Amino acid sequence: MKFVETIKNIWKVEDLRNRLLTTLLFVLIYRFGSFVVLPGIDPQALTALRSQTAGGLMALLDMFSGGAFSNASVFALGIMPYISASIVVQLLTIAVPYFQKMQKEGESGRQKMNQITRYLTVAILLFQGPSYLVNLAVQMGQPGLVGFNWFTISSTVLLCAGSMFVMWLGERITDRGVGNGISFIILIGIIARFPAAFVQEFGSRLNDAGGGLIVFLLEVVVLLAVLAFAIMLVQGTRKIPVQYAKRVVGNKQYGGVRQYIPLKVNAANVMPIIFAQAIMFIPIAIMGFNSEGAGAFARAFSDNDGFWYNFVFFLLIIAFTYFYTAIIINPVQMAENLKLNNGFIPGVKPGKKTAEYIDTIMSRITLPGSILLGIIAILPAFARLFGVTMGFAQFFGGTSLLIMVGVILDTLQQIESHLLMRHYDGFFESGMRIKGRSGAMAY
Numbered sequence: 001m002k003f004v005e006t007i008k009n010i011w012k013v014e015d016l017r018n019r020l021l022t023t024l025l026f027v028l029i030y031r032f033g034s035f036v037v038l039p040g041i042d043p044q045a046l047t048a049l050r051s052q053t054a055g056g057l058m059a060l061l062d063m064f065s066g067g068a069f070s071n072a073s074v075f076a077l078g079i080m081p082y083i084s085a086s087i088v089v090q091l092l093t094i095a096v097p098y099f100q101k102m103q104k105e106g107e108s109g110r111q112k113m114n115q116i117t118r119y120l121t122v123a124i125l126l127f128q129g130p131s132y133l134v135n136l137a138v139q140m141g142q143p144g145l146v147g148f149n150w151f152t153i154s155s156t157v158l159l160c161a162g163s164m165f166v167m168w169l170g171e172r173i174t175d176r177g178v179g180n181g182i183s184f185i186i187l188i189g190i191i192a193r194f195p196a197a198f199v200q201e202f203g204s205r206l207n208d209a210g211g212g213l214i215v216f217l218l219e220v221v222v223l224l225a226v227l228a229f230a231i232m233l234v235q236g237t238r239k240i241p242v243q244y245a246k247r248v249v250g251n252k253q254y255g256g257v258r259q260y261i262p263l264k265v266n267a268a269n270v271m272p273i274i275f276a277q278a279i280m281f282i283p284i285a286i287m288g289f290n291s292e293g294a295g296a297f298a299r300a301f302s303d304n305d306g307f308w309y310n311f312v313f314f315l316l317i318i319a320f321t322y323f324y325t326a327i328i329i330n331p332v333q334m335a336e337n338l339k340l341n342n343g344f345i346p347g348v349k350p351g352k353k354t355a356e357y358i359d360t361i362m363s364r365i366t367l368p369g370s371i372l373l374g375i376i377a378i379l380p381a382f383a384r385l386f387g388v389t390m391g392f393a394q395f396f397g398g399t400s401l402l403i404m405v406g407v408i409l410d411t412l413q414q415i416e417s418h419l420l421m422r423h424y425d426g427f428f429e430s431g432m433r434i435k436g437r438s439g440a441m442a443y
Helices: 002-012 014-033 047-052 056-064 080-095 097-103 107-139 150-176 181-206 213-235 271-280 282-286 296-300 307-328 331-340 352-385 390-396 398-421
Strands: 237-244 247-249 252-254 258-264
Touching (some): 002 014, 014 398, 047 107, 056 181, 080 097, 080 107, 080 150, 097 107, 181 213, 181 398, 213 352, 213 398, 237 352, 271 282, 271 307, 271 352
């Protein structure tokens, strides 16, 4: 079988084998830490906390932490504070000249921005840590447990250290493993919940007198169809033809070829979903992870099956899609690169006109891409209307499905590239190509 042969080829490539083993090691460390309970907490007393995270926005928060939130683990706050800090810093690069200057400084500027992001992450964690402990004490029926005492101070420090360690694991996976480490950490948390959600939905349908196994099989078919649609959305491109002018250097001729610039329909990939989800977690953080006694506004934005939550979530995804696309796609730079390489778009003048043309095309394809991305993101709410259990409904679209598709394709692309560089066949037939989240293609 081709798959078995590809696995053997992966094992033959020493660098790729070491990267995969390193990634596996870091993943095991992360999963192990998700079950290390905070000192002073009785694991048997967490029944109410697990019940609280069984549905609503708290279930999503628990999913992003790989179940560490409901386990009262040292990794309970997960990677989302770091993502929230990254959003703030990226917004500052648009509004604040100091950050704009740093962004243009190359590698040194990137390192400074990463350091600022880490400091901001710690600040967010110092706010979220006590909030999590207050909610934990309420769910355990011991509100007096939290106060200005040694338990609160030490547990807050542990929660902060745990999240920073998860961030460090993600960075190490990026540097020494395969794929984007931060995204991979989130992916592992999502996949860890799938088997239990699948079994729960299967049991629920078997006990259902109104359809049973037939309805469950229909759900699986719909899930596969949504998965295929998500893959098409992640990989969809609009190609702009580019002609390179002929030039002769000595006795050699260069240029004169016709190529294409692949502009992705969804250039931002899953980042708008992650950014929007981080924003939607803000009401929970303000309420101290507990909606009891909160106002109608906070309760509405804590119900991920409700209309207002999904409506605002949909709009945020569209806004962040345009925002993130504007960050990663620079039409002016693309036009300058074409001009420097004697390339031009047929019928369009080089320079400013080319930049305007590319910008117009990007705007036209980003709008439908962002709308489709938003629709997939809110599909779990529609699945809930048809009686699908909360855990399984998250895989009918939304953050879970898109992150899984994006990260898995990105990881496969990197593995494919390693194999093809050493003249081994990849997972796909010769001549086929796989496009990851970066939009690059491996042949």
